[in-house]
Amino acid sequence: MADSDVATPIELPVIDISDPHDPVVGKAMLDAAAKYGFLYVNSKGTDFSTEDVDHAFGLSKRFFASPAAEKETCRITPNNRGWSGMHTETLDPENQRTGDFKEAMNFGDFENGKAQQPVPPVLAPHESEISDFAVLCTKTCNRILSLLALGLEMPQDFFTSRHDPASGPTGSILRFLYYPSIFSPATASYKHDKDVRAGAHSDYGSITLLFQRPGQPGLEILTPEQTWAPVPIVPGNDPSAFPFPPILVNIGDLLSYWTDGLLKSTVHRVVFPLAEQRSPNPQDRYTVVYFCHPVDATELVPVPSEVVKQHRAKSGGVGVVGFGGGAGSLEPGKRPLTAAEHLESRLAATYGFTKEN
Numbered sequence: 047m048a049d050s051d052v053a054t055p056i057e058l059p060v061i062d063i064s065d066p067h068d069p070v071v072g073k074a075m076l077d078a079a080a081k082y083g084f085l086y087v088n089s090k091g092t093d094f095s096t097e098d099v100d101h102a103f104g105l106s107k108r109f110f111a112s113p114a115a116e117k118e119t120c121r122i123t124p125n126n127r128g129w130s131g132m133h134t135e136t137l138d139p140e141n142q143r144t145g146d147f148k149e150a151m152n153f154g155d156f157e158n159g160k161a162q163q164p165v166p167p168v169l170a171p172h173e174s175e176i177s178d179f180a181v182l183c184t185k186t187c188n189r190i191l192s193l194l195a196l197g198l199e200m201p202q203d204f205f206t207s208r209h210d211p212a213s214g215p216t217g218s219i220l221r222f223l224y225y226p227s228i229f230s231p232a233t234a235s236y237k238h239d240k241d242v243r244a245g246a247h248s249d250y251g252s253i254t255l256l257f258q259r260p261g262q263p264g265l266e267i268l269t270p271e272q273t274w275a276p277v278p279i280v281p282g283n284d285p286s287a288f289p290f291p292p293i294l295v296n297i298g299d300l301l302s303y304w305t306d307g308l309l310k311s312t313v314h315r316v317v318f319p320l321a322e323q324r325s326p327n328p329q330d331r332y333t334v335v336y337f338c339h340p341v342d343a344t345e346l347v348p349v350p351s352e353v354v355k356q357h358r359a360k361s362g363g364v365g366v367v368g369f370g371g372g373a374g375s376l377e378p379g380k381r382p383l384t385a386a387e388h389l390e391s392r393l394a395a396t397y398g399f400t401k402e403n
């Protein structure tokens with residue numbers, strides 16, 4: 047694969063989602079999701095204010111700076127909730143000699159503002175604020191899911207009605223991530239071209255929202271030419287165009303399966319860009335990620351979309367997905383997979399054990 051530092055950054059479309067009922071925007075969203083599997087949404091016209099995002103990053107920073115003994119009180123459990131320390135997770139075990147150079151804190155569904163898991167002491171007074179942030183994430187995901195449904199020429203609520211946490215538990219996760227800088231003792235063993243901050247993987251859910259901070263680069267996506275392309279944190283030449291860096295959205299495996307591979311679940315990873323390694327002032331990278339999943343019991347029935355049908359006819363429906371052929375290959379008399387079963391099968395295929403990325 048090409049050296050990521052000589053690769054040209056990828057240019058992805060920036061989509062304004064302030065009107066989730068606009069079919070033209072739906073088409074633009076669908077095109078980006080089908081071509082790249084990644085797109086930005088303009089931070090104006092989402093459900094977030096700059097303060098909401100700054101506040102979430104502030105809480106995340108305080109958590110990762112808190113004593114290890116406190117983080118231990120909420121260590122990650124098999125339900126994928128809690129704190130995972132440096133090198134605990136290895137997203138690409140076949141190609142990594144060391145676990146990811148990152149720490150993460152995962153929150154599952156909140157109920158009435160309450161986490162359904164141990165909350166670390168430093169975050170306990172802020173539990174409802176974290177829950178509020180997760181609610182804003184679901185609202186923004188609903189805009190995106192509505193637009194994708196419009197782009198697919200389906201009833202606009204086809205996806206959103208199946209992602210409503212009021213209908214039951216979901217696999218959704220709000221995650222704080224911390225990747226220490228190249229100056230940190232925690233990264234002393236990091237070797238360029240051997241190690242990664244987060245191994246190559248695709249996400250498992252429907253869609254993922256990624257919030258990033260200016261000056262903290264590292265994300266790369268695998269292009270169809272099998273090269274790594276860095277993704278700029280702020281697209282274009284005018285950072286002042288956005289109140290905070292646009293939210294990067296990517297399609298996960300489940301939505302790719304559900305649309306028979308029309309929507310792409312693109313492989314991505316996090317590295318130390320060479321420029322960052324050589325910088326006199328390298329930065330830690332903090333990100334906030336929301337993995338949006340349908341309600342567990344959702345049946346992944348074939349989507350009622352002519353656009354998907356045409357895609358199937360064109361691609362022959364063979365090898366387009368790789369994870370069981372896609373929802374449209376459901377044989378007569380067979381029951382569709384549920385969202386929870388799809389997740390299980392992805393986890394089993396990747397790791398042989400239950401762990402979501």
Ligand SMILES: O=C(O)CCC(=O)C(=O)O
Nearest residue numbers: 223249265316333335403
């Ligand atoms: O932190 C990032 O930039 C990406 C994180 C990611 O891809 C993941 O946790 O699935």
Ligand SMILES: [Fe+2]
Nearest residue numbers: 247248249314
């Ligand atoms: Fe990811």
